[in-house]
Amino acid sequence: MPKYIAKSSRGAKGDVASHDKKQSWFYSKTVKNHFFHPRNFMDHDPKKNEHNAMGKVGSPACGDELKVWMRVDPKTEKIKKFWWRTFGCGSAIASTSMTSVMVTAKGGMTLEQARKLKPQDIMERLGGLPARKFHCSVLCDKALRDAINDYYRRANQFDKIVIEGARLIDPIAKVTDHDIEEAVLEGAITLEAVQTKTKVGIGNPEVLPAVEELIKFYKEKYFG
Amino acid sequence: MKQIYLDHAAATPLDPQVFKAMLPYLKKEYGNPSSFHTPGKGAQDAIETSRQKIAAIIGARPDEIIFTSGGTESINLAILGYARANRQRGNHIITTKIEHHAVLETIKHLEKKEEFTATYLSPDKYGLITPEQVKKAMRPETILVSIIMANNEIGAIEPIAAIGNFIQKTRDQKETPVFHTDACQAAGVLDLNVNKLHVDILSINGSKIYGPKGVGALYLKRGLKLQPLQFGGAQERGLRPGTENVVGIIGLAKALEIAQDKKDKENTRLTILRDKLIQGVLKNISKTRLNGHPTERLPNNINISFMDIEGEALLLHLDSLGIYASTGSACASTSLDPSHVIMALGVPYEVAHGSLRFTLGRDTTQEDIDYILKVLPPIVEKLRQISPVRVSEKYFK
Numbered sequence: 101m102p103k104y105i106a107k108s109s110r111g112a113k114g115d116v117a118s119h120d121k122k123q124s125w126f127y128s129k130t131v132k133n134h135f136f137h138p139r140n141f142m143d144h145d146p147k148k149n150e151h152n153a154m155g156k157v158g159s160p161a162c163g164d165e166l167k168v169w170m171r172v173d174p175k176t177e178k179i180k181k182f183w184w185r186t187f188g189c190g191s192a193i194a195s196t197s198m199t200s201v202m203v204t205a206k207g208g209m210t211l212e213q214a215r216k217l218k219p220q221d222i223m224e225r226l227g228g229l230p231a232r233k234f235h236c237s238v239l240c241d242k243a244l245r246d247a248i249n250d251y252y253r254r255a256n257q258f259d260k261i262v263i264e265g266a267r268l269i270d271p272i273a274k275v276t277d278h279d280i281e282e283a284v285l286e287g288a289i290t291l292e293a294v295q296t297k298t299k300v301g302i303g304n305p306e307v308l309p310a311v312e313e314l315i316k317f318y319k320e321k322y323f324g
Numbered sequence: 325m326k327q328i329y330l331d332h333a334a335a336t337p338l339d340p341q342v343f344k345a346m347l348p349y350l351k352k353e354y355g356n357p358s359s360f361h362t363p364g365k366g367a368q369d370a371i372e373t374s375r376q377k378i379a380a381i382i383g384a385r386p387d388e389i390i391f392t393s394g395g396t397e398s399i400n401l402a403i404l405g406y407a408r409a410n411r412q413r414g415n416h417i418i419t420t421k422i423e424h425h426a427v428l429e430t431i432k433h434l435e436k437k438e439e440f441t442a443t444y445l446s447p448d449k450y451g452l453i454t455p456e457q458v459k460k461a462m463r464p465e466t467i468l469v470s471i472i473m474a475n476n477e478i479g480a481i482e483p484i485a486a487i488g489n490f491i492q493k494t495r496d497q498k499e500t501p502v503f504h505t506d507a508c509q510a511a512g513v514l515d516l517n518v519n520k521l522h523v524d525i526l527s528i529n530g531s532k533i534y535g536p537k538g539v540g541a542l543y544l545k546r547g548l549k550l551q552p553l554q555f556g557g558a559q560e561r562g563l564r565p566g567t568e569n570v571v572g573i574i575g576l577a578k579a580l581e582i583a584q585d586k587k588d589k590e591n592t593r594l595t596i597l598r599d600k601l602i603q604g605v606l607k608n609i610s611k612t613r614l615n616g617h618p619t620e621r622l623p624n625n626i627n628i629s630f631m632d633i634e635g636e637a638l639l640l641h642l643d644s645l646g647i648y649a650s651t652g653s654a655c656a657s658t659s660l661d662p663s664h665v666i667m668a669l670g671v672p673y674e675v676a677h678g679s680l681r682f683t684l685g686r687d688t689t690q691e692d693i694d695y696i697l698k699v700l701p702p703i704v705e706k707l708r709q710i711s712p713v714r715v716s717e718k719y720f721k
Contacts, residue, residue, distance in 0.1 A: 126640070135637075135640060136641075136644065138710055141709070141710045142710075143709060143710075156712075160632075160673070160674045160677065160713045160715070161672065161673040161674060163634065163653065163654045163655055163662070163673070163677050164634075164655075165711075165712055165713055166712065167712035184710075185710055185711055185712035186710060186711065186712065187632065187633065187634055187711040187712055187713040188634050188637065188655065189634050189635075189636035189637055189640075189653070189655030189656070190636055190637055190640045192634075192637075192655075193637060193710065233655075
C-alpha cells in the first residue's frame with residue numbers, strides 16, 4: 101500500500117469509535133497536532149485588501165466545505181499568505197491546515213508549483229490518513245486550484261486559468277469521470293456502489309464497460 | 325484524566341453481578357448442554373433456568389425463547405426466518421425508515437434477492453410512527469410488520485402496543501401479518517411484556533443491558549414457523565443449531581433481570597440528567613437542535629445537532645477531554661453516509677453531519693453533566709470559528 105495510507109487503516113475498517121488510550125489515536129500525530137492547533141485559519145472577517153484570490157469547494161450538505169484565501173506576490177507569483185476555513189471532520193481540518201503550511205513554506209510556492217500539489221503529497225506530510233478519509237485531502241487541493249484560477253482571473257491573465265474539464269461518461273444521468281473519481285474516493289469501489297452514488301448507467305447500460313474501466317483506474321490510483 | 329463514557333447505546337459495561345453469575349461457566353462448568361452426563365446436564369439446566377427467567381420477565385412461555393448470538397442474529401432470524409417460512413402467505417413487509425441496519429439491510433436483501441416487497445414508513449419530525457400509518461400501508465399480502473421499539477440514535481419510543489393492538493385486530497383469525505419489534509435498545513428500560521405490547525416476535529441482546537456481548541434472544545410466539553438460518557443440530561428446537569453460548573446465556577438472563585428490576589428508579593434518575601443536559605445545551609449554545617421527541621424518548625438518550633460544524637471533529641475534541649460520545653455524521657461512519665435516522669426526520673443533511681449523541685448509563689452522575697455543559701460550548705465555538713458555514717436559524721428548525 102502507498103505511504104499516504106495510514107498504517108493503522110491497512111486492512112482495518114477504521115471507525116472513530118474505538119479507543120486505545122495507550123498509544124494509538126485515530127489519526128497520526130501530525131494530523132492530531134494540526135487538528136488541535138490549526139495553522140493559518142481565517143480567524144477574522146476577510147478583508148478585501150489583504151488577499152487577492154479566493155477558492156471554495158464542497159458544501160455542508162455533502163459533509164465538507166472549504167474556503168481558502170491567498171495573497172500572491174504579483175511579481176514572483178509566490179503564495180505569501182494562505183488562510184482557510186473548513187467545515188469537516190478531523191482529517192479535513194488537518195489537511196487544510198497542512199496545505200496552508202506547505203504552500204507558504206520557504207517564502208511560498210509559486211502558483212505553478214502549487215498547482216502541481218497532489219492530495220497524496222498532503223497526506224504523506226500528514227503521516228498518512230485512513231483510506232476512507234482520502235476525499236478530505238482531495239478537497240484541499242481542489243480549493244487551492246480554485247483559488248489559483250481566481251488569482252489569474254482577477255489579474256486578467258485568462259490564458260493561465262486551467263479549467264478542469266470533465267468527460268461526460270453517461271449523457272443521460274449526466275455523470276462525468278470526475279463524479280466516478282469522487283465516488284471511488286468516497287469508498288465506492290464496486291460498480292454497484294458507484295451506481296448507488298452516481299446513478300451512472302442506470303437505464304443506459306451501454307456505458308457500463310467504460311464505467312468499470314474508470315473504477316478500476318481510480319481504485320488503483322488511490323488505493324494501490 | 326477524568327473519563328466519562330456516554331455511549332451506552334453502543335455498548336454497556338458488564339454488571340459485576342452478571343460477571344459473578346457468569347464466572348463458574350467460564351471455568352468449572354464447561355460441559356456441553358447436549359451431552360448425556362452430569363456436567364452436560366448442569367449446563368443444560370443452567371440454560372433452561374435462564375430461559376425461564378427471561379420468559380417470565382417478558383410474559384412468555386419458556387419454549388417461546390430462542391437464544392442467538394446477539395441482536396443482529398435475532399433480527400435476521402426473525403425477518404428472514406419468518407418471511408422464508410411463510411412465503412406462501414404473502415410477500416409484503418412493512419417497516420420504517422428509522423430501523424437499525426440489521427432490520428433494513430435484511431429486508432432490502434429479501435426485496436432484492438427473494439422477491440419480497442416492502443413499505444418503509446416515514447416517521448414524523450420527532451421520529452414517531454403512528455398505528456394509522458401501519459394501517460394505510462397494510463395489504464392482503466402483508467405477512468410481517470417490523471418496527472423498532474426504541475430508536476438507537478434518537479431515542480424515540482414508538483407506540484408499539486397501539487400498533488400491535490391494531491395488527492392483532494386486523495388479522496382476526498388469520499396468522500398474518502405478524503408483528504416483530506427490535507427491542508435491543510428498549511430491553512433495559514421499558515416494559516417488555518409481549519402480551520401488553522401485542523407483539524409476536526421480539527429481539528433483544530445482552531450488550532446494551534450491562535450483559536455480555538455476543539448473545540441475544542428471540543421471543544417467538546408459539547405456533548409461528550421460522551426457517552432456520554443455519555443447520556447442523558437440534559439445539560434451540562433446530563431453529564438455531566450449534567452448541568449454546570452457555571456463559572453468554574446466563575449473563576443475558578441475569579442482566580435482563582437486573583435491568584428490569586432497576587428500571588423504574590433508574591429511569592427517573594436518568595430522565596432528570598437527560599433533561600438537564602438537553603436544556604443546558606439548547607439554552608447555552610446557539611444554533612442547536614434536539615433530534616427526536618422531547619418526552620417520548622429513552623431516558624438516557626440525548627441527540628443534538630450543532631449547526632455549522634461537523635460531528636466527527638466534535639467527537640475528537642470531546643475524546644481528547646475524556647468524553648466518549650457518538651455522531652450521525654457521514655465522516656464518522658464506515659460507509660461515509662450520514663445517519664439514515666436523522667435524514668428520515670426530513671431535515672437538511674447538515675443536521676445529520678452536525679449531530680452528537682450522548683447516551684447516559686448507570687455510572688453517569690450530575691457532575692458528569694455539569695462537566696460536559698462546561699466544556700462543550702468552547703469546543704463548539706472553536707470549531708465554528710474555523711468553519712466557513714453559517715446557516716440561518718430558520719434552515720434547520
